[in-house]
Amino acid sequence: MITLDVALGDRSYPIYIGRSLLGKAALIHNYLSGKEVLVVSNTTVAPLYLDKLMASLEGYRAESVILPDGEKYKTLEYLNDIFTALLEKRMSRQTSIIALGGGVVGDMAGFAAACYQRGIPFIQVPTTLLAQVDSSVGGKTAVNHPAGKNMIGAFYQPKCVIADTDVLSTLDDRQLSAGIAEVIKYGLIRDECFLLWLEENMEALLGRDAAALVYAIERSCMNKADVVAADEHECGQRALLNLGHTFGHAIETAMGYGEWLHGEAVAVGMYMAADLSARLGWLETTDVTRVARLLERANLPVKGPRISIEKMKDLMAVDKKVLDGQIRLVLLKAIGDAVVTDEFDAELLDQTLQQCQV
Amino acid sequence: MITLDVALGDRSYPIYIGRSLLGKAALIHNYLSGKEVLVVSNTTVAPLYLDKLMASLEGYRAESVILPDGEKYKTLEYLNDIFTALLEKRMSRQTSIIALGGGVVGDMAGFAAACYQRGIPFIQVPTTLLAQVDSSVGGKTAVNHPAGKNMIGAFYQPKCVIADTDVLSTLDDRQLSAGIAEVIKYGLIRDECFLLWLEENMEALLGRDAAALVYAIERSCMNKADVVAADEHECGQRALLNLGHTFGHAIETAMGYGEWLHGEAVAVGMYMAADLSARLGWLETTDVTRVARLLERANLPVKGPRISIEKMKDLMAVDKKVLDGQIRLVLLKAIGDAVVTDEFDAELLDQTLQQCQV
Numbered sequence: 235m236i237t238l239d240v241a242l243g244d245r246s247y248p249i250y251i252g253r254s255l256l257g258k259a260a261l262i263h264n265y266l267s268g269k270e271v272l273v274v275s276n277t278t279v280a281p282l283y284l285d286k287l288m289a290s291l292e293g294y295r296a297e298s299v300i301l302p303d304g305e306k307y308k309t310l311e312y313l314n315d316i317f318t319a320l321l322e323k324r325m326s327r328q329t330s331i332i333a334l335g336g337g338v339v340g341d342m343a344g345f346a347a348a349c350y351q352r353g354i355p356f357i358q359v360p361t362t363l364l365a366q367v368d369s370s371v372g373g374k375t376a377v378n379h380p381a382g383k384n385m386i387g388a389f390y391q392p393k394c395v396i397a398d399t400d401v402l403s404t405l406d407d408r409q410l411s412a413g414i415a416e417v418i419k420y421g422l423i424r425d426e427c428f429l430l431w432l433e434e435n436m437e438a439l440l441g442r443d444a445a446a447l448v449y450a451i452e453r454s455c456m457n458k459a460d461v462v463a464a465d466e467h468e469c470g471q472r473a474l475l476n477l478g479h480t481f482g483h484a485i486e487t488a489m490g491y492g493e494w495l496h497g498e499a500v501a502v503g504m505y506m507a508a509d510l511s512a513r514l515g516w517l518e519t520t521d522v523t524r525v526a527r528l529l530e531r532a533n534l535p536v537k538g539p540r541i542s543i544e545k546m547k548d549l550m551a552v553d554k555k556v557l558d559g560q561i562r563l564v565l566l567k568a569i570g571d572a573v574v575t576d577e578f579d580a581e582l583l584d585q586t587l588q589q590c591q592v
Numbered sequence: 593m594i595t596l597d598v599a600l601g602d603r604s605y606p607i608y609i610g611r612s613l614l615g616k617a618a619l620i621h622n623y624l625s626g627k628e629v630l631v632v633s634n635t636t637v638a639p640l641y642l643d644k645l646m647a648s649l650e651g652y653r654a655e656s657v658i659l660p661d662g663e664k665y666k667t668l669e670y671l672n673d674i675f676t677a678l679l680e681k682r683m684s685r686q687t688s689i690i691a692l693g694g695g696v697v698g699d700m701a702g703f704a705a706a707c708y709q710r711g712i713p714f715i716q717v718p719t720t721l722l723a724q725v726d727s728s729v730g731g732k733t734a735v736n737h738p739a740g741k742n743m744i745g746a747f748y749q750p751k752c753v754i755a756d757t758d759v760l761s762t763l764d765d766r767q768l769s770a771g772i773a774e775v776i777k778y779g780l781i782r783d784e785c786f787l788l789w790l791e792e793n794m795e796a797l798l799g800r801d802a803a804a805l806v807y808a809i810e811r812s813c814m815n816k817a818d819v820v821a822a823d824e825h826e827c828g829q830r831a832l833l834n835l836g837h838t839f840g841h842a843i844e845t846a847m848g849y850g851e852w853l854h855g856e857a858v859a860v861g862m863y864m865a866a867d868l869s870a871r872l873g874w875l876e877t878t879d880v881t882r883v884a885r886l887l888e889r890a891n892l893p894v895k896g897p898r899i900s901i902e903k904m905k906d907l908m909a910v911d912k913k914v915l916d917g918q919i920r921l922v923l924l925k926a927i928g929d930a931v932v933t934d935e936f937d938a939e940l941l942d943q944t945l946q947q948c949q950v
Contacts, residue, residue, distance in 0.1 A: 269916075310668050314737075321739040326914045351912045352734065352745045353825075376710065379672075381679040387710045388746065467711075554709045556684045558627075 236448070238455050240371060241463040245391045249371060249455050251448060255398035256283060256359070259290040265357050265393040268328030271296040274316055274343035275334040276303040279361050282404055287334055287359065297323045301339065305492040308338045308378045310386065316346040327351040330393070336362035336409070337369035337496065341387070344375030348390035358395040362405055363413025363447075364497050366397040367420075367454035368475075372462040378491055382552040383483040389467055397455075399447055407440075407533070412497025414439060414532040415478075415504070417450050420457040422504060422525065423474045426570030428453050429528070436531045473555055474572045477564040478503030481538070484549035488541045501534035502590065510586040511566040514578055521569050537592045546587050594806070596813050598729060599821040603749045607729060607813050609806060613756035614641060614717070617648040623715050623751040626686030629654040632674055632701035633692040634661040637719050640762055645692055645717065655681045659697065663850040666696045666736050668744065674704040685709045688751070694720035694767070695727035695854060699745070702733030706748035716753040720763055721771025721805075722855050724755040725778075725812035726833075730820040736849055740910035741841040747825055755813075757805055765798075765891070770855025772797060772890040773836075773862070775808050778815040780862060780883065781832045784928030786811050787886070794889045831913055832930045835922040836861030839896070842907035846899045859892035860948065868944040869924040872936055879927050895950045904945050 235252035255261065271294050275284055280300045288296055299319035301312055320329065331354060333343035340358050347356035358370035376387025402410070414436075421429030431453075432439075438446035458475070465472040481503030486494055508525040511517040526536045547561070555562040560576040567573055593610030613619065629652045633642055638658045646654055657677035659670055678687065691701035691714060698716050705714035716728035734745025760768070775797075779787030789811075790797075796804035816833070823830040839861030844852055866883040869875040884894045905919070913920040918934040925931050 327912050349744045352747050379675055386707045389710050554685050
């Protein structure tokens with residue numbers, strides 16, 4: 235088992251990465267403060283892993299609430315189902331919430347924990363690669379609004395993150411690739427050595443080689459923990475983790491949440507960011523090809539769906555990085571070196587949006 | 593103008609109390625960080641005071657959203673109207689929210705500020721006595737759930753509180769009395785000198801004597817600020833501010849939110865707490881009569897509506913003070929000296945609930 239730390243003073247917490255962690259009752263108990271637990275999961279994950287987790291909660295009053303699976307249910311309305319479950323089961327302020335699922339479950343369970351009785355503790359047990367390498371770490375929780383992704387939420391840190399790599403064996407291929415998109419992101423924004431490793435080990439990852447997966451998760455979480463520790467509330471460098479996300483969120487919102495997986499939309503968005511960076515003269519054409527090649531090897535798209543340029547820009551203007559009415563984007567000064575900037579020609583952005591559609 | 597401070601380290605903020613503050617543009621501008629403002633108000637307050645506040649926001653991109661008036665609209669559903677307004681008007685993370693209204697508006701606008709884009713700044717401009725003396729100070733924000741009051745929310749401090757006493761001239765008598773209930777609360781839990789002052793000046797308060805109102809607001813806010821500074825997240829003494837609230841919230845929930853005003857339900861709850869304290873031998877019967885007399889002079893009820901004892905206890909079990917399945921209540925060791933305790937005979941609680949109904 236590997237242990238990493240997210241260093242946030244009195245809100246610091248560990249990330250555990252390894253096999254069979256769902257069965258390690260004593261490990262989990264360390265992070266439960268009271269005797270009541272509500273497990274939040276979804277209709278895909280619960281049949282596979284809920285019993286196993288519940289067995290590790292013997293001696294606790296453990297209840298569960300099962301949400302429908304998918305990004306389109308990441309709404310205030312379904313969030314309320316968690317509150318209703320907590321209240322119907324008379325769960326007190328000493329209750330801990332455990333998020334057992336992917337990014338949607340983690341975001342919703344974490345946000346519910348942030349709000350129930352104005353804040354109760356929670357634990358992340360991510361069951362997708364995307365959640366294990368990205369969304370479960372760093373305390374960003376949220377639900378979507380029809381007009382914008384992740385627009386309603388809280389910065390709220392978990393007590394720990396438990397990434398059991400065994401659960402990845404049941405992840406479908408499309409979800410695995412979506413997770414790899416966020417893994418590639420770390421290489422592109424700040425870790426070119428990792429990118430080189432990914433270029434050498436993409437087949438092992440896709441083949442679910444255990445050692446390769448553990449290394450990719452560990453290195454991703456190290457990158458994420460570093461950035462979060464330096465800038466918890468995204469006043470500066472944390473925004474770099476948003477590479478591809480302004481484009482990606484616009485695609486997700488335009489297509490209807492869940493039509494495109496988040497990682498797929500981010501893959502296209504990263505390609506768009508590389509393309510625009512090249513148009514600005516920051517990247518070579520060979521760099522853009524390199525990005526495309528790696529994404530394609532991960533079975534990820536690099537071209538987005540047909541959406542009018544006006545609509546894309548309209549949706550991109552609903553973004554947490556907007557400052558003084560200006561869209562700001564994460565772009566690449568070089569492979570492994572990202573910046574947040576509003577210094578791009580509007581014409582070049584139009585060209586990128588035009589060029590990077592199917 | 594009187595200035596008080598809520599001492600919370602880097603989250604400290606001032607409370608301004610005085611006349612004509614809505615028109616003091618420079619004062620308000622000091623607490624706006626960006627150039628965008630969303631004013632949240634309701635259908636009762638907006639026609640009276642929105643224009644005045646908007647005039648003080650000249651030079652800003654100021655928008656407004658008007659909620660229906662009343663506790664029954666303090667829900668996730670109407671909270672979403674604030675998010676929709678923010679998104680439709682393309683308000684960025686640099687936007688400040690101003691809550692212009694009573695406790696419901698303040699709670700909802702504050703909670704929306706806590707959640708929009710994971711947190712934007714906000715200012716409290718309370719327009720009821722209850723909001724000026726209590727709910728606008730201390731950073732408790734929330735919405736109700738059908739199963740329990742204030743169960744979904746956040747601790748989120750405003751940048752400042754601006755209590756313009758001129759606006760109390762348009763407050764209806766019932767709302768004025770409801771506010772006085774929370775004023776009396778401070779006297780009962782920790783400030784017997786203030787209680788004596790209230791006993792001498794109740795007629796002046798009801799007659800809206802300007803000096804009396806300002807003094808009552810100032811002294812209430814001093815008490816509140818003291819308690820909040822010592823225990824922001826209610827790990828200890830802040831719970832004392834809940835005197836009468838476990839009973840009161842149960843009445844509000846049972847009757848349907850808004851049927852009883854919060855202050856009215858709290859008045860009955862404080863009388864119940866005094867009654868139970870006397871049954872426990874902590875208060876004299878004369879103390880209980882003293883409490884009843886003062887509440888009645890403020891035109892507040894001391895007897896609750898007919899609700900079965902079982903239902904009352906069931907609703908009282910949905911309370912943030914519940915610990916290990918036990919209802920905990922704020923009771924009075926003496927007038928001016930409250931405690932949080934679960935050491936009361938269940939039989940005596942039943943007697944109190946039985947006795948204190950119409």
